[in-house]
Amino acid sequence: MLRPSPRTGLLLLGALLAALPGCDDVEVFVPLPDQSGPAGVLDGTVTYAGPRPCTKDGHVVGAAIVLGFDTRLLPPPEGLGTSAASIDVIPGDELFGGLGAALDRSEDGALHCPEPDEPPVTVSVPWRLSPLAAGTYQVRGFYDHDGNFDPTFSIANLPTRGDVVGGAIENATEVLGGAAPRYRAITIAAPIPETGTRVSGIAVTLGLSLPLERPLFHVAEVLAPASGVTQSPGEVVMASDFQLETFSPANPAGTEASLLRLRLAAGVPGSEVARAAKPPLSLPVGGEPAPTLTYARQDVNGDGAIDGDDHVPDSALIPALFPISVFAKQDDKEPLTSQAAPAVLLQGLTIYDDLVTTATLGPEPLNEPRDSALIGVRPAALCMYPTEPERGGVLVLSHKTDKEGNDIIAERDVAQVEAALSRQFGRTIEVAFGCLPEGSYALSLIYGTGQAWTVPNEAGVCAPSEAETADVCGARPRLASQSAVLRIGPPDDSAYCAEHPTPAACAR
Template identity: 80%
Template sequence: MHGPSLRTGLLLLGALLAASPGCEDVDVFIPLPEQSGPAGVLDGTVTYSGPRPCTKDGHVVGAAIVLGFDTRLLPPPEGLGASAASIDVITGDELFGGLGAALDPAPDGALRCPAPDAPPVTVSATWRMSPLPAGTYQIRGFYDRDGDFDPTFSIANLPSQGDVAGGAIENATEVLGGAAPRYREVTLAAPIPETGARISGIAVTLGLPLPLERPVFHVAEVLAPPSGVTQSAGEVVMASDFQLDVFSPAAPAETEASLLRLRLAAGVPGKEAARAAAPPLSLPVGGDAAPTLTYARQDVNGDGELDGKDHVPDSPLIPALFPLSVFSKLEGDSKLVSQAAPAVVLQGLTIYEDLLTTAGQIGSDDLNDPKESALVGVRPAALCMHPTDPARGGVLVISHAEDREGNPIIAEEGAADVEEALSRQFGRAIKIVYGCLPEGRYALNLIYGTGQAWTVPNEAGVCAPSEPAPSAEICGARPRLTSQDAVLRVGPPDDPAYCAEHPTPALCAP
């Protein structure tokens, strides 16, 4: 039982927004120098409407998290951003302080949570974030109901099941019709004067309970084609000149077998489950119900309808599905830091059972299927761009123009459509180039439509430099989960002469 669906939650959120203040134009103020200096300030109110919070030891559990994102660095699935530009945290005690005795804390300080049928509450507080450079921002947020948010660790820096999400959303009427939220864009105009700039009156509403847990996963199986892929402990290597044997709509089984595929199982292996669920890791893999990964359709064009237009760029026959799978290039030898300049990603292909069954979902608008695992195909194509410099454009580098049988990877008449779709999505000109893929190590990411995501490798599987590792299962004083330390590597080509003739584009080089 996952609670309200995402669509239902958005409708509830839309109704709440339609009744909330803050739809008028925001005011702009110039603060005194001692208040902020030559930088920008954004502030406003945050209104929470949802379940009454839990209490423990005389305090409200959790906090409201308000995040400001540079629109050039939006989080997945909209963009390639890895972190917010700024954050404000409003404690539960501050947000819910006006409820007084209605909070009903336990006399002995024990954890007490409201009954599932308890009436919702609506409360408000103020938020503020600074200093911010000139730019355009979206404000998003959530209430961390279980108090497990920690912005410094990827395994704890996103909302989890039961948290209440929202943001500064402007399309309340469209949301009532089922469309995805459209976040307001707030611009701090350049140049910011020496006295600074302030934009106030930004209304943030939190009213969408998240029905799913984060998509925690581990690599359970590697399904490799006959050539171009090798494996070692914790690493799958794909040659930079990898070529598909078959890529044809007329041969879905052969096309699928030509892809490097990873079966990503929900949670962690059974032998790690107890250590993963216990503090200090406290991953959501314990409990009576086994972890799952939930398949759903993706509204690619954001029109509120799930139809034949919502397909992958490669083919109008294959619907775009959640969880999205993305492989992000890591910085040098780091296992935890993504390369930022340029950002390089391989887009995975989420497969529902098999390609033929996946194609059958193109006419479905109600896919909501929790599975024990998700099957992901690795496209031999990489997107390279400098996220904060749209003028430099970007490239989609595809390892070969054709499969080994001479079938085009992208039909000549379809290339312009792919370039246009990617250019629209990322706000810059994207061109297709055929050449060898950027070599290096790539992290694996699964992403839900709510923005909830999971990345491997992560801190649960990687020891910090300051942590001694006396064994493969220990990092200092905490357990290490080897399942959370795996990478995809794009390695040297099988045919160096091909890469000499078709080099990796310069835009992909750090």
């Protein structure tokens, strides 16, 4: 994995210090220097129920990661958050300290892991998150079994195959049986008193072992329509006034051909595998099992059943599938940072073989690993300020109709679409028609577990301080496949954009 930076060390040290029990006589919570005013603390016990950990050189490999998320900035697929409000890291030696001689503490440099048939263990330790502003939070977490977690790098900041996940969940038993988790909403009330505030006794359970790796991918093929799209190495450009040739349920093949589509292959290209698999990148490629992207059905309405109600917003005929694909507008000055004010998103359409095959998928469970996934790019952008719901948001479609005059959203359906989006995002969302916000967009694939992969990322983009060549960033490998971007470029018809400008709500 990537070596921790000094910033990582400070972050982890701060998290470890926050986890230490303090005096209970006087509850005074002093905020960090960059947070003004008194702060809040959440704490409780984290219980791990799962396989025994691996050990190496006398120490337990990995750590328990406890994360606090502002409910306005939940991680995908539920929200638009990109980082936690606070993090606590409990080293494996501390979590599993009570197992004593039951763990192999040999200091021979070898990795010692339990046999598959060894019984699971249950252990518990305290955790603490601070400082936190007034608000409502969810607590989520996982045990990093292979020790490859690093919160400062997007390629190493999420759980991977074999990690054990969970959180402060209200329906933990049902989750182990396959149900979607319901995370407890924990409120730090405003105003916070001068002595701070504390919410204690929060039970966090880690008990679900992840069967999949993150959806690591690269763009293997660009399937471009006849007009409105250009491409060059590492970049696909769609005009801000892009218009579909055909958008009609009666012509699914024509509709699909009208979309810009990206075929995303699992892993990295063969020419990059050797460099990607070695430190410092240590990506899960080049071994067994081979990288895959797994298709699954989405329970869109969260009712626990997969049926005809679980479809994409565009059409009741097309089921909603994982992996979800989202294109997020990037900050103009920081290419690996999503623009936050406002957030601008284009949601992709996950296609199973083709639109006809996708439409004929039945309600049967789908859990199919494949070597690639096909993603269509909708010419529509959602713009909103995630932490300011009172400002509402806008869904901007580049045109009201396709080139044949078919409505993209029928006039009679606009109010229904606005109502559905408003419920989903907890704010008033309006539909508008105009040119899409120009700029560079990163593509993320997201599983229902929250595991995700984003391109571009640090494996493909050099830091400003690193000398860049085709294959190297400073002293480390550079993977060109991990630098690809989608760019919404200038319009083909500037007069159209003058008449139908990008909505002000999408402007920075």
